Amino acid sequence: MPKSEPVDVNFFKPRGGSMKREIRLIVLVLAGWLLAVAGSQGFVYLLASTRLGAFLSAYTFFNLPMPFWLTGHFLPFWFIILCVLFNVWMDRHARQNLDGSLRFRARNDPGRET
Amino acid sequence: MFASTVQLLPLAIVAGLLALLAISGLRSRGRQATEYGFAGGYVGRVGIGAAIASNWMSAASFLGLAGMFYLKGYFAMAFVVGWTGGYVLLLVLMATQIRRFGKYTAPDFVAFRYESEAARTVAAVIAILITVIYSVAQFRGIALLVSWLFGIAYIPAVIIGAALVVGFVIVSGTLGVARNQKLQYFTLIIAFILPLMLLTRKLGYFWLLPQIGYGSAITDLQQQFGFAWAQPFAGDSLFAWMAVCFSLMFGTAGLPHVLSRFYMVPGIRDARWGLVWGLFFIALIYWSAPAYGVLARLFEARAGIPFDLANPAMADMAVLSAAQHGGLPMWVTGLLAAGGISAAFYTVASLLLTGAASFSYDLYPRLIRPNATETDKVYAAKGFFPLLALVSLALALQPTTMMIAEIAALAFALAGNTIFPAFLLGIWWGRANAAGVISGMLAGVLITALPLLLGNSVPLLAKLLPVTSSAFLGAPLVVAIMITVSLLTAPPSIEIRTFLSRNVHECQED
Numbered sequence: 017m018p019k020s021e022p023v024d025v026n027f028f029k030p031r032g033g034s035m036k037r038e039i040r041l042i043v044l045v046l047a048g049w050l051l052a053v054a055g056s057q058g059f060v061y062l063l064a065s066t067r068l069g070a071f072l073s074a075y076t077f078f079n080l081p082m083p084f085w086l087t088g089h090f091l092p093f094w095f096i097i098l099c100v101l102f103n104v105w106m107d108r109h110a111r112q113n114l115d116g117s118l119r120f121r122a123r124n125d126p127g128r129e130t
Numbered sequence: 131m132f133a134s135t136v137q138l139l140p141l142a143i144v145a146g147l148l149a150l151l152a153i154s155g156l157r158s159r160g161r162q163a164t165e166y167g168f169a170g171g172y173v174g175r176v177g178i179g180a181a182i183a184s185n186w187m188s189a190a191s192f193l194g195l196a197g198m199f200y201l202k203g204y205f206a207m208a209f210v211v212g213w214t215g216g217y218v219l220l221l222v223l224m225a226t227q228i229r230r231f232g233k234y235t236a237p238d239f240v241a242f243r244y245e246s247e248a249a250r251t252v253a254a255v256i257a258i259l260i261t262v263i264y265s266v267a268q269f270r271g272i273a274l275l276v277s278w279l280f281g282i283a284y285i286p287a288v289i290i291g292a293a294l295v296v297g298f299v300i301v302s303g304t305l306g307v308a309r310n311q312k313l314q315y316f317t318l319i320i321a322f323i324l325p326l327m328l329l330t331r332k333l334g335y336f337w338l339l340p341q342i343g344y345g346s347a348i349t350d351l352q353q354q355f356g357f358a359w360a361q362p363f364a365g366d367s368l369f370a371w372m373a374v375c376f377s378l379m380f381g382t383a384g385l386p387h388v389l390s391r392f393y394m395v396p397g398i399r400d401a402r403w404g405l406v407w408g409l410f411f412i413a414l415i416y417w418s419a420p421a422y423g424v425l426a427r428l429f430e431a432r433a434g435i436p437f438d439l440a441n442p443a444m445a446d447m448a449v450l451s452a453a454q455h456g457g458l459p460m461w462v463t464g465l466l467a468a469g470g471i472s473a474a475f476y477t478v479a480s481l482l483l484t485g486a487a488s489f490s491y492d493l494y495p496r497l498i499r500p501n502a503t504e505t506d507k508v509y510a511a512k513g514f515f516p517l518l519a520l521v522s523l524a525l526a527l528q529p530t531t532m533m534i535a536e537i538a539a540l541a542f543a544l545a546g547n548t549i550f551p552a553f554l555l556g557i558w559w560g561r562a563n564a565a566g567v568i569s570g571m572l573a574g575v576l577i578t579a580l581p582l583l584l585g586n587s588v589p590l591l592a593k594l595l596p597v598t599s600s601a602f603l604g605a606p607l608v609v610a611i612m613i614t615v616s617l618l619t620a621p622p623s624i625e626i627r628t629f630l631s632r633n634v635h636e637c638q639e640d
Contacts, residue, residue, distance in 0.1 A: 023631045024560035035635055042222045049218045061368040073361055079345035083362045087207040088420055092214040092413040099221050099406045
């Protein structure tokens, strides 16, 4: 049998429903990660020299100056949330895949009574 | 701050903690395979998380981060975000897939995925370089603590500290001490947070959660002493902040000893959830570390001690400085020192052993002695271990203005510029090939070394590729180089591309 060309893995061109769903989730998580880091710091930086920025630096949230809390406390907490969401989805995805493969095997088992 | 006499009580506590961890390791060595390590069976997700966190916690986390806050204020937040955010990258892009390759070290992975022994050699040399740089940071931390404990100067303290680490590893290895990582993490976290609670209580702040209680100290510093260093971007640019943050993130997802956590984990699901617990445990330290830097500044300002911006060693001792100037009992300060020493000891031991294994397994039988038996490899590892320690010691003796966290950041930048792109494209792009990864990793080494070699002689380069954070622009550049070279050369074999699509990603045609 001649060797057929394999399906090349490419993050930007996922093949198959399972990989497409996984990559969609990865993109969503990475977008949440990037937006939180770049967005929060861009926001703090843009406001740094303004009156609103001075107010935010003076304003305390959970006893900390707002930028300190936002960067030092919220971002690590947000990363944990992103990881939890990713894991919950991946667990569900793995269960669905397992169910699907079990049904497939059952349907194709000639010795099984239906 | 630096005492000139031997600190007997703290010294006894340090010795006691190391002995406790060693005895616990001795008692548990029989159970190691089933309870504690990835080398064995199921350890529970919390256990995996504690193992990840204890493996991660080094002198850079225990001493260096507080020192960065002490010296640079808000800028140090880049380290907190970088060292935690990197775990998101690791989880979503690598943790699950790495295990499916069934390889045990980073060079092993590179050799298998790119079907190249030359790529393995380059990866092994880089892994050893990372080990050395990271160990230098640990040696500096150990030396500062030994210097305080024995009341001696820095240089003899480095030598004594290095001798203690090597002796500790040899004795542990001879006795077959296993690393009880769960106990180690929980001991370290108590040693770190208990003194902080006592300090904030003494100051009348909200002490039950000192991670937020220290906010009052920032306000006091601003109102009483006019310190504005807590203001965002007061002294550094947004680019510099982002460069540090993303360089550390890329480095976290590229450090060989961090990646190795996922090679042999018993189950993918446990690995994923263990990582979340690990991130939580690490975040507990990073939510607390800024408090030490801020409190050290407050106590020193109140005592009228002038702030010395040019003294990185003083900043790296901020944790102990806060405890001493805060008037905590000596046993509490000793507990802190014991935590710092044990974090650095275990990290440096694990790094040097990993480096020695990389040499004996990936380089020695391929470049030096092709017919090496397993016994030869063991002797090669035993011989290379003290050599690595000596090289790290020699580098730690060099005078530098870099702080512990900055030296560690350099190791992260190297990992981010080399191993991270190799793993990223190796997992997510089937067309990446050996020529691509070799040129990419070599370019990554060059990108990391250039700012060190050129200094400020090329101002634009120094600005775009800072010494401690070159991976921010370097990693994307290396990815681009890898893609270009791979497209210009022959694709990898059908076998490896099929393995990647079927075994790693299970992708099928619609």
